[in-house]
Amino acid sequence: MTAQQGSVALPASPVAPVHSLAVAGRRLGKLMTLPTQLLLLFIFVFPGLMIIYVSLTWWGPLDGTPWYDAYESLNWFDNYIEAFSDERLWGSIGRTLLIMLVAVPAEFLIGLGLAVLFVDSFPLKRVFYSILLMPMMIVPAVAGYMFFMLFQSNGPINQILSILTGSTVDFVWLNDPNLAFVAIMIADIWQWTPLMFLILLAGMLGVPEDQMKAATLLGASWGQKFFRIVLPKMKVVMIIAIVIRAVEAFKLFDVMYVMTKGGPGVATETVSVYIYKVTFFDLEWAYVSAIGFMIMVFLSVLGGVGIAMMARAQRRRREANMGAADAAARG
Amino acid sequence: MATQRAWAVAARYVLVLVAIVIALVPIVWMATLAFKPVAEWTTATADLTWLPKNPTIGNFEYIFTGQTKEVIVTLEGTALRPVLASLVIASLGTLVAVAVGTLGAYGVSRFAVGGNLPLSVLQLRLFPPMAVMIPVMMMWSYLALVDTFWGLALIYGIVTLPFAFWLMKTFFDEVPREIEEAALVEGCSPWRVFYRVTLPMVKAPLATTVLFVFILNWSDYLVALLLTRKDWVTIPVYMSQLNIAMTGEMYGAKAALGLIAAIPPVVLGIIIQKHLVRGLTFGALKQ
Numbered sequence: 001m002t003a004q005q006g007s008v009a010l011p012a013s014p015v016a017p018v019h020s021l022a023v024a025g026r027r028l029g030k031l032m033t034l035p036t037q038l039l040l041l042f043i044f045v046f047p048g049l050m051i052i053y054v055s056l057t058w059w060g061p062l063d064g065t066p067w068y069d070a071y072e073s074l075n076w077f078d079n080y081i082e083a084f085s086d087e088r089l090w091g092s093i094g095r096t097l098l099i100m101l102v103a104v105p106a107e108f109l110i111g112l113g114l115a116v117l118f119v120d121s122f123p124l125k126r127v128f129y130s131i132l133l134m135p136m137m138i139v140p141a142v143a144g145y146m147f148f149m150l151f152q153s154n155g156p157i158n159q160i161l162s163i164l165t166g167s168t169v170d171f172v173w174l175n176d177p178n179l180a181f182v183a184i185m186i187a188d189i190w191q192w193t194p195l196m197f198l199i200l201l202a203g204m205l206g207v208p209e210d211q212m213k214a215a216t217l218l219g220a221s222w223g224q225k226f227f228r229i230v231l232p233k234m235k236v237v238m239i240i241a242i243v244i245r246a247v248e249a250f251k252l253f254d255v256m257y258v259m260t261k262g263g264p265g266v267a268t269e270t271v272s273v274y275i276y277k278v279t280f281f282d283l284e285w286a287y288v289s290a291i292g293f294m295i296m297v298f299l300s301v302l303g304g305v306g307i308a309m310m311a312r313a314q315r316r317r318r319e320a321n322m323g324a325a326d327a328a329a330r331g
Numbered sequence: 332m333a334t335q336r337a338w339a340v341a342a343r344y345v346l347v348l349v350a351i352v353i354a355l356v357p358i359v360w361m362a363t364l365a366f367k368p369v370a371e372w373t374t375a376t377a378d379l380t381w382l383p384k385n386p387t388i389g390n391f392e393y394i395f396t397g398q399t400k401e402v403i404v405t406l407e408g409t410a411l412r413p414v415l416a417s418l419v420i421a422s423l424g425t426l427v428a429v430a431v432g433t434l435g436a437y438g439v440s441r442f443a444v445g446g447n448l449p450l451s452v453l454q455l456r457l458f459p460p461m462a463v464m465i466p467v468m469m470m471w472s473y474l475a476l477v478d479t480f481w482g483l484a485l486i487y488g489i490v491t492l493p494f495a496f497w498l499m500k501t502f503f504d505e506v507p508r509e510i511e512e513a514a515l516v517e518g519c520s521p522w523r524v525f526y527r528v529t530l531p532m533v534k535a536p537l538a539t540t541v542l543f544v545f546i547l548n549w550s551d552y553l554v555a556l557l558l559t560r561k562d563w564v565t566i567p568v569y570m571s572q573l574n575i576a577m578t579g580e581m582y583g584a585k586a587a588l589g590l591i592a593a594i595p596p597v598v599l600g601i602i603i604q605k606h607l608v609r610g611l612t613f614g615a616l617k618q
Contacts (some may be wrong), residue, residue: 021442021511021512021515021524024515024521025442025521025524026443026444028442028525029443030444031438032434032438033434033435033439033448035430035431035434036496037435037448039431039489040451043463047470048466050466050469050470054465066473122340128351130604131354132351133601133607134354134597135357135358137546137596137600138358138593138597139549139550139566139589141567141592142589145361145570146357149360149582149585150356150357156381190357195611202617203616240615251459251460251461253459253553254552254553258571271461271462272460272461272462272553279465288465289465289466291462292463292465292466295458295459295462296458296462296463307450
């Protein structure tokens with residue numbers, strides 16, 4: 001893949017053909033990748049083994065025994081069994097998925113709409129573009145605090161709503177379970193729509209111009225061009241954008257922990273917030289390890305399937321392209 | 332036809348302006364709040380105003396010196412140390428990530444070594460940090476790395492390594508090999524080729540990567556929340572503790588601090604705007 005506009009470099013691209021530099025520097029190459037390998041080993045292997053080991057016990061930080069003596073309270077799979085009937089855990093997973101299912105599509109659609117507005121040039125485009133990207137660059141914890149202030153019952157959001165509706169609005173946003181949930185989703189959408197916009201715009205600008213011109217000459221309407229040429233060409237870009245956002249949405253912690261601490265009650269508790277609370281308030285580290293390990297296994301499987309699917313789609317596309325090139329060469 | 336176009340232009344501007352207003356309102360709110368005196372923090376007494384009626388730098392004075400005329404409570408532990416801690420830790424973490432990532436990326440890009448390394452690096456990014464951090468906390472406290480700057484720099488370097496690695500890999504992949512091979516033929520050792528020929532060629536991309544990774548490290552909250560206690564508390568963690576010590580919410584003080592935390596990433600982000608897409612998609616997309 002070359003550096004075309006908006007081109008997609010596949011993660012599993014074949015390695016470069018052997019040439020003199022590759023041969024001469026093989027040993028150096030191994031040395032150079034060593035620090036990366038070591039860091040990965042350090043962060044995957046030791047914590048991985050630790051989390052499995054501790055998750056099979058009742059160990060906690062207040063036991064008075066160091067973690068390596070955790071075997072004294074070995075319980076095999078009790079933590080895992082407990083997790084399956086832990087309603088708070090499943091509730092938090094459900095809420096995380098709900099946020100993903102509402103916020104990510106909302107961000108995608110708004111981002112796509114904005115990208116359409118920005119695809120051809122107009123005066124002040126660059127300034128507007130820079131401003132629109134700003135929410136994404138705000139430190140998430142600060143963004144959480146910003147929305148915490150905005151959503152106070154005597155805060156600006158209620159004031160704006162009061163002006164717009166003409167009557168006094170005094171929602172207690174962050175103390176009402178449903179409103180608090182809406183509030184954190186608004187915060188997430190505010191912060192991450194720019195990311196979708198950025199990626200989708202890059203993808204849209206990568207659509208070959210000659211095809212668009214040809215379609216215009218053939219009298220295609222804007223809608224036809226958009227749905228028949230632009231969207232199909234952007235498939236991979238859209239998948240990348242959605243996958244990146246979905247993965248990040250599953251991690252959601254900073255914004256909502258600052259805004260609501262998962263409350264009121266457990267109304268806005270996501271998986272990360274739940275794990276945090278069990279870690280620091282209940283100090284059940286063994287149990288949390290079991291949950292963490294299950295999440296890692298689950299996501300690894302999911303990630304593996306995703307990468308395999310991407311690689312297959314890329315291969316198919318490449319084969320299709322080569323087939324077309326062959327046909328063109330023959331024809 | 333002409334009226335139709337005028338309509339389209341007008342509609343575009345209206346929609347873009349709405350988006351701009353929505354993007355800016357929260358930021359402007361915080362920025363103006365940072366300059367408001369205590370009486371204007373909430374609507375409890377008066378109507379909410381968007382611009383400060385009596386602008387003051389009292390909030391900044393308060394968080395950095397611990398006292399100001401208006402607030403009776405003296406602040407214990409000013410924001411000075413957290414600001415420095417954020418700077419030091421984010422910079423060192425960036426150094427670790429970019430140094431390790433650049434070497435690894437060059438190795439993978441040029442010498443066909445490492446096998447599945449790029450994908451393993453990417454996998455680091457998949458897991459929710461909260462799920463991974465429990466054993467990290469155990470390890471860090473076992474190795475006495477909690478609340479030390481090298482401990483935090485190490486974990487920041489690991490957390491942002493995927494970005495540094497993939498960014499540099501795509502940059503290296505774009506550099507033609509012919510020059511390097513010519514240098515090799517001239518008798519340079521592969522290391523000298525990298526150090527003397529390739530690195531100078533990727534100076535600008537390297538700077539982009541440094542800024543990008545710095546933004547990410549600066550923006551962290553969770554890792555610092557788990558691994559700092561007192562000495563190396565970063566801005567976001569300090570900010571969330573600010574109201575525990577006080578009675579009531581320190582809206583203005585927090586807004587001032589939030590503004591300070593928000594400025595570096597926004598400025599740096601605008602500087603490297605051209606490369607944001609590449610950074611955020613691990614090099615999969617270019618602009």
